[in-house]
Amino acid sequence: MTEPTGAFEKGVRDIARSMPYPETPDLSGHWHRRRPAQRALVWAVGVALLLVFVLLAAVPSARATVGEMIRLGVVRILMGAETPSATPDVSRGGNVTAVATQSDVPVGAIDFAGETTLEEAAAALPFVVRLPTHPADLGPPDRVFLQGQPPAGVALVWTDPKGEARLALFELAQGLLVSKFDPQTVTMTEVEGVTAYWTSGPYTVEVKGKGVEVRRLIEGHVLIWRQGPMTYRLETDLELREAVRVAESLE
Amino acid sequence: MVARHQEGVFRLAYLKLGDPDEAEDVAQETFIRAYRHLHRYDPNRPMRPWLLGICSNLAKNRLRSLSRYWHALHRWAGQTAEGLARGRPVRHRIEPAGDARQAERLWQLVGSLKEHDREVIHLRFFMELSVDETSQVLEVPPGTVKSRQHRALARLRAVLAAQAPDLVPEVVDD
Numbered sequence: 001m002t003e004p005t006g007a008f009e010k011g012v013r014d015i016a017r018s019m020p021y022p023e024t025p026d027l028s029g030h031w032h033r034r035r036p037a038q039r040a041l042v043w044a045v046g047v048a049l050l051l052v053f054v055l056l057a058a059v060p061s062a063r064a065t066v067g068e069m070i071r072l073g074v075v076r077i078l079m080g081a082e083t084p085s086a087t088p089d090v091s092r093g094g095n096v097t098a099v100a101t102q103s104d105v106p107v108g109a110i111d112f113a114g115e116t117t118l119e120e121a122a123a124a125l126p127f128v129v130r131l132p133t134h135p136a137d138l139g140p141p142d143r144v145f146l147q148g149q150p151p152a153g154v155a156l157v158w159t160d161p162k163g164e165a166r167l168a169l170f171e172l173a174q175g176l177l178v179s180k181f182d183p184q185t186v187t188m189t190e191v192e193g194v195t196a197y198w199t200s201g202p203y204t205v206e207v208k209g210k211g212v213e214v215r216r217l218i219e220g221h222v223l224i225w226r227q228g229p230m231t232y233r234l235e236t237d238l239e240l241r242e243a244v245r246v247a248e249s250l251e
Numbered sequence: 252m253v254a255r256h257q258e259g260v261f262r263l264a265y266l267k268l269g270d271p272d273e274a275e276d277v278a279q280e281t282f283i284r285a286y287r288h289l290h291r292y293d294p295n296r297p298m299r300p301w302l303l304g305i306c307s308n309l310a311k312n313r314l315r316s317l318s319r320y321w322h323a324l325h326r327w328a329g330q331t332a333e334g335l336a337r338g339r340p341v342r343h344r345i346e347p348a349g350d351a352r353q354a355e356r357l358w359q360l361v362g363s364l365k366e367h368d369r370e371v372i373h374l375r376f377f378m379e380l381s382v383d384e385t386s387q388v389l390e391v392p393p394g395t396v397k398s399r400q401h402r403a404l405a406r407l408r409a410v411l412a413a414q415a416p417d418l419v420p421e422v423v424d425d
Binding site: 012021026072 | 260261262279282289292294295298299358376408419
C-alpha cells in the first residue's frame with residue numbers, strides 16, 4: 001500500500017464532482033443593481049477616490065502617477081494623460097524611423113523604416129519570431145519591419161489587396177517602451193489564461209527605444225498580452241474573440 | 252473577466268457559505284475587489300487562482316462576521332419583497348437525487364471539519380484545482396498543500412467512517 005489514501009481520494013473526488021451547485025447568477029448583470037446600502041458605500045468610495053484624484057492631479061509631479069494606470073510588459077496605458085501629437089519628436093536627436101498618421105482603415109497604413117525580410121529579421125532579433133497559425137490561410141506576413149537599434153522588436157504586417165494593413169503583430173522585447181495615450185476604451189481579457197488588454201482607438205501610440213521613436217494614431221483595436229519576457233501587440237479590425245484566437249495561435 | 256470566472260468564483264463562495272444569496276454577494280464583491288486591486292495581480296500567472304483567493308478570503312471574513320447573522324435575519328424577514336424589489340429572483344431549492352445527493356451529503360460532512368481542512372478539500376476535490384493552483388489560492392507552498400490535503404483527508408475519512416460509512420466505499424477498503 002504505497003498510497004494509503006489513493007482509492008479513498010479518488011472516491012471523494014468522484015463524488016464531489018457531482019455537487020449540485022445552484023445556478024450561477026449573471027454577476028455582470030448585477031453590477032448596476034446592488035443593494036441600496038452597498039450602492040451608498042460605492043458612491044462614498046467613488047466620491048472619495050474622485051477627490052483624491054482631483055487633489056493629486058492638481059500637483060504636476062503627481063499627475064504622471066495618476067495617469068499611468070496599467071502596465072503590461074513594455075506597454076503602458078496612460079488613462080487621461082495629455083496626448084502628444086502624432087508627430088515624432090525629432091528634436092531629441094534620435095534616429096526617427098517612421099511616422100504613420102491617421103488612415104481611413106481600422107489598422108491603418110503602416111510604413112516604418114527598417115523594412116526587411118522575415119529571414120533577416122529572425123537572424124537579427126534576440127528572440128524567436130512567432131507567427132500566428134490562425135486563421136489557417138493567413139500565411140507569412142507581407143511586410144516585416146525591425147524596430148530599434150540594435151533590434152528589440154519586430155512588426156509583422158499582413159496587407160489587403162490594396163496594400164493596406166489588415167493585421168499587424170508587434171513582438172517586443174525589453175528595451176522598447178510603448179505608451180498608449182488615453183484609449184477610448186480598455187477592456188481586460190485573457191490570452192492563454194493570462195491577463196491581456198483590448199484597447200480601442202482613436203488614440204496615440206508612441207514607441208521609444210534606442211534608435212526608434214514612432215508615434216502613430218491608432219483607430220482600431222489592439223490586443224496586448226505578455227508571455228514571459230516578450231510583449232505582443234496585435235492591431236486588428238477583428239472582434240475581440242477572434243483576436244484572442246489569433247494571439248493564442250502563435251507558434 | 253466576470254463572464255469567464257463567475258461560475259468558479261460563485262461555486263467556491265457557495266461551498267464555503269452554503270447560501271446562494273450570500274455566495275452571490277461574495278462573488279460580486281470578489282470582482283469589485285479584483286478591479287480595485289488589479290495592480291497587485293501578477294499578469295504572468297493565471298487569473299483564476301488569484302480570483303479564488305480573493306473570494307476565499309471574503310467568504311472567510313463573512314463567515315466570521317457578526318453581520319452574517321444580521322443579514323440572515325434581514326433576509327428571513329424580507330426575502331420575497333426584497334428579492335422582487337431588486338430584481339434578484341427568489342431561489343427555490345430543488346432537492347438533489349442520486350449522485351448529486353451523495354455529493355451534497357459529502358459537502359455537508361466536509362463542513363464539519365476545521366477551516367484548514369475544509370478549504371483544501373473544497374479547492375482540490377470540489378473545485379478540482381491542481382496542487383499548484385491551490386497553493387496560489389491559499390498562498391502557501393505546494394508541499395504545504397499536499398500535507399494539508401493528506402491531513403484533511405485523514406480527518407474526513409474518520410468523519411465518514413463514523414457518520415456515513417456507505418458514502419465513499421473506499422473509506423474502509425483502502
